[in-house]
Amino acid sequence: MAELVGNLLVAQSGGPTAAINASVAGVILEAGRHEFIEEIYGGLNGILGILNEELIDLNDEKAKTIEGLKYTPAAALGTCRYKIDFKKKPEQAARDMDRLFEVFQAHNIRYFFYAGGNDSQDTAHKIHLEAQKRGYEMRVIGIPKTIDNDLPHTDHCPGYGSVVKYNSATVAEIALDVSAMATDDGACCLVEVMGRAAGWIAAGTVLARRGPNDAPHIILVPEIPVNEEKFLAKVKETVDALKYCVVVVGEGVKNEKGEEIAADKSQLDAFGHAVLSGAADNLGKLITSKLGTKTRTVKLGYAQRAAGHYASATDIQESAACGAAGVRAAVDGQSGVMVKLVRSSSSPYRWNTDLQPLGDIANVEHLIPREWLSEDGFLPNEKFVEYARPLIEGEVKVPQEGGLPKYIVLDESPVEKKLAARS
Amino acid sequence: MAELVGNLLVAQSGGPTAAINASVAGVILEAGRHEFIEEIYGGLNGILGILNEELIDLNDEKAKTIEGLKYTPAAALGTCRYKIDFKKKPEQAARDMDRLFEVFQAHNIRYFFYAGGNDSQDTAHKIHLEAQKRGYEMRVIGIPKTIDNDLPHTDHCPGYGSVVKYNSATVAEIALDVSAMATDDGACCLVEVMGRAAGWIAAGTVLARRGPNDAPHIILVPEIPVNEEKFLAKVKETVDALKYCVVVVGEGVKNEKGEEIAADKSQLDAFGHAVLSGAADNLGKLITSKLGTKTRTVKLGYAQRAAGHYASATDIQESAACGAAGVRAAVDGQSGVMVKLVRSSSSPYRWNTDLQPLGDIANVEHLIPREWLSEDGFLPNEKFVEYARPLIEGEVKVPQEGGLPKYIVLDESPVEKKLAARS
Numbered sequence: 012m013a014e015l016v017g018n019l020l021v022a023q024s025g026g027p028t029a030a031i032n033a034s035v036a037g038v039i040l041e042a043g044r045h046e047f048i049e050e051i052y053g054g055l056n057g058i059l060g061i062l063n064e065e066l067i068d069l070n071d072e073k074a075k076t077i078e079g080l081k082y083t084p085a086a087a088l089g090t091c092r093y094k095i096d097f098k099k100k101p102e103q104a105a106r107d108m109d110r111l112f113e114v115f116q117a118h119n120i121r122y123f124f125y126a127g128g129n130d131s132q133d134t135a136h137k138i139h140l141e142a143q144k145r146g147y148e149m150r151v152i153g154i155p156k157t158i159d160n161d162l163p164h165t166d167h168c169p170g171y172g173s174v175v176k177y178n179s180a181t182v183a184e185i186a187l188d189v190s191a192m193a194t195d196d197g198a199c200c201l202v203e204v205m206g207r208a209a210g211w212i213a214a215g216t217v218l219a220r221r222g223p224n225d226a227p228h229i230i231l232v233p234e235i236p237v238n239e240e241k242f243l244a245k246v247k248e249t250v251d252a253l254k255y256c257v258v259v260v261g262e263g264v265k266n267e268k269g270e271e272i273a274a275d276k277s278q279l280d281a282f283g284h285a286v287l288s289g290a291a292d293n294l295g296k297l298i299t300s301k302l303g304t305k306t307r308t309v310k311l312g313y314a315q316r317a318a319g320h321y322a323s324a325t326d327i328q329e330s331a332a333c334g335a336a337g338v339r340a341a342v343d344g345q346s347g348v349m350v351k352l353v354r355s356s357s358s359p360y361r362w363n364t365d366l367q368p369l370g371d372i373a374n375v376e377h378l379i380p381r382e383w384l385s386e387d388g389f390l391p392n393e394k395f396v397e398y399a400r401p402l403i404e405g406e407v408k409v410p411q412e413g414g415l416p417k418y419i420v421l422d423e424s425p426v427e428k429k430l431a432a433r434s
Numbered sequence: 435m436a437e438l439v440g441n442l443l444v445a446q447s448g449g450p451t452a453a454i455n456a457s458v459a460g461v462i463l464e465a466g467r468h469e470f471i472e473e474i475y476g477g478l479n480g481i482l483g484i485l486n487e488e489l490i491d492l493n494d495e496k497a498k499t500i501e502g503l504k505y506t507p508a509a510a511l512g513t514c515r516y517k518i519d520f521k522k523k524p525e526q527a528a529r530d531m532d533r534l535f536e537v538f539q540a541h542n543i544r545y546f547f548y549a550g551g552n553d554s555q556d557t558a559h560k561i562h563l564e565a566q567k568r569g570y571e572m573r574v575i576g577i578p579k580t581i582d583n584d585l586p587h588t589d590h591c592p593g594y595g596s597v598v599k600y601n602s603a604t605v606a607e608i609a610l611d612v613s614a615m616a617t618d619d620g621a622c623c624l625v626e627v628m629g630r631a632a633g634w635i636a637a638g639t640v641l642a643r644r645g646p647n648d649a650p651h652i653i654l655v656p657e658i659p660v661n662e663e664k665f666l667a668k669v670k671e672t673v674d675a676l677k678y679c680v681v682v683v684g685e686g687v688k689n690e691k692g693e694e695i696a697a698d699k700s701q702l703d704a705f706g707h708a709v710l711s712g713a714a715d716n717l718g719k720l721i722t723s724k725l726g727t728k729t730r731t732v733k734l735g736y737a738q739r740a741a742g743h744y745a746s747a748t749d750i751q752e753s754a755a756c757g758a759a760g761v762r763a764a765v766d767g768q769s770g771v772m773v774k775l776v777r778s779s780s781s782p783y784r785w786n787t788d789l790q791p792l793g794d795i796a797n798v799e800h801l802i803p804r805e806w807l808s809e810d811g812f813l814p815n816e817k818f819v820e821y822a823r824p825l826i827e828g829e830v831k832v833p834q835e836g837g838l839p840k841y842i843v844l845d846e847s848p849v850e851k852k853l854a855a856r857s
Contacts, residue, residue: 023614026615027610027611027614027615056617059617083610084607084610084611085607085610085611085613085614086611086614086615087614088614089613089614089615089616090615091615091617092615093617176837176838179837179838180743180838180839181737181740181741183838183839183841184507184508184737184740184741184742184743184839185735185736185737185740187450187506187507187508187740187841188450188507188508188509188736188739188740189736190508190512191446191450191508191509191510191512191513192450192509192512192513192514192515193512194479194482194514200735200736202737218836218837218838219838289715292712307735307736308733308735309733309734309735309736309737310731310732311732311734311737312608312623312730312731312732312733313608313611313612313623313730313732314604314607314608314625314732314737316611317604317607317608317610317611318604318607319607319610320603320607320744321743321744323837325837400836400837403836403837403838404836404837405837406834406837413641413823413826413827414599414602414641414746414748414823414826414827414829415599415602415603415606415641415642415826416603416606416607418606418610
């Protein structure tokens, strides 16, 4: 194995999570152990910042700041949704690639770590292929991260356990509230959670159930089209029996025509996906109009993926381990691979890390297996529970100041620019 | 002072909170110290359950269950929004009052504690007056509870500190997320919180700010009508400077015509108030259409008042103290009073309990003083911060099981009914 001497660059991409900073901490701490990794740089706002040569020197950060990354949510380096798109914008993409490699060369970047979801792994893959094509020796490693849990080949994704832990606790608490208010009038609360194509996040809230009458009573996932009639019947049955009903709704749920119940086609994101909003509100209106039941909605939005105050210790530990494993793989000469989590046992929970070629990852969406959902499609079953249960174990100790979590902020000591500004 | 021998009845009313069960624990634990308080009963679902003679024996609960009430959110006895309305429904109200006193007499209730907000204190007041009129010796004490913090005469309300703590942490976390994603496009996140007439909850999130550029950048409270033009200018100024903007919106915010921005007049609650929804969504649409800035909304809804996993230890301690103080007041011969919190110092924070006649409380809404808000009305100022800061101090240790909070559930051992069913 070649001892490649040079600098390391780590960057974050896509939606923030409670755990993505832990992966960066894992990268930094492991990289510090390898002599031939000289400087440890962070790229601000993913490849967008790297294109602008916005690098910071992570070795200048205090040791306790690096430790603090493990419990600080969001993305301390900043993130982006910028896409190098050879299909739709081939000229821009070619210019971007040239510029990226100018930056890599100017700063002697020989280790590149990109933490993100499907789109980000695709970007890492393109950079890996480009490095090979150019004969520029650089080890490119993808670090998995997405609350959506939709990356293939990994047992689950860093970030997922924390969102499920927070959302499950929240749904259990909402259920206590709604059931305390439940009188003969009946009431239904709809909780909208993230998840565009995959229902992993919504399904995860099944962990709030400790008994057969517990909430959530219905979980709608994008994998199963909503049959309006059966859905209303299930709500009615639940309200009749318990006087209340808690429904968890994945934002991307679809009707039987395959249309997103909440799609707002007037807004598209950088990847051309429709911005979603209002699935729970729309279903709430349906319930009120058809059943006369009073409804309330909760839309957790960004709160769910940023909830560092109630992150999963298991998730944080795994995220840090993925970062560290990525560095070890790169040092061992690997490139063009993503770190993945492999489970050897659910009870007791045992896992380790392994590697998967990036070419197997990009743009493949991993959905919930049909056999992990009940026959009527309204609840995940015991197979799903067995899978998800270990991922939310353990609480993270977050320092508090003035009654609020005290998260770290990077000093962001800039690395001197060596290139002219991006044209 | 007369040593009144008899049974105690405690009940909860109105919207649940993270702290209302702590008040019940305070009542039970203090009542246990007084010999001439014989049985300790709980009324299920407030006066609605009492009308149906649905009482449970709280002395049958395990000691650790009573302790667990301190950290369990919602309302363990159940709650209601039932109103004894002599103005609108005089005959029903008279029948209800007769029935209530039948129940009180049948079970020798001599101590009655009602925990709730404005409407509930009004109910307690009516019961107190009725007891006097009927010459039925019973001590009636109101225990303050409302996340809205709009009860007069008390420095603040049990339940308020916890919702502010959770909401402030959530807003700080959302801000980390949004700022991590902030690139030149700009982005605005609107977080809708509870608060129909009073903006205390929205204003409380100012505690998330540790520096002048920190979120929330704008807080809209129902007390200050929203001037569309000035609001948009402030959003633009913030996004131009920081690339992102976090706006906290009290659900009851109004426009300059005095209309609720989110009123849905098709739904009315039991008190005839319009059900509100969508203030943040409506303002988000305004921002996107006028400024072209991408917006996202978060609607915390019930999650904010049920968030026992991140309750304020100060709030829980005060709530329990209010329950205990109520029992001591009743034992001392008081009736027709509400326990209130009195602050003697903000720094260091010092407080104690006192009593206020219920006649001073009912249906008076305490709003944020204008001089506690900035001149432009977009942020609470240092006077507000000095007031609110101590209320969120301290974290509550909640037992965990399987990665989730383990809250208690009452056994609800029923008290044998002595009356015919309510007609």
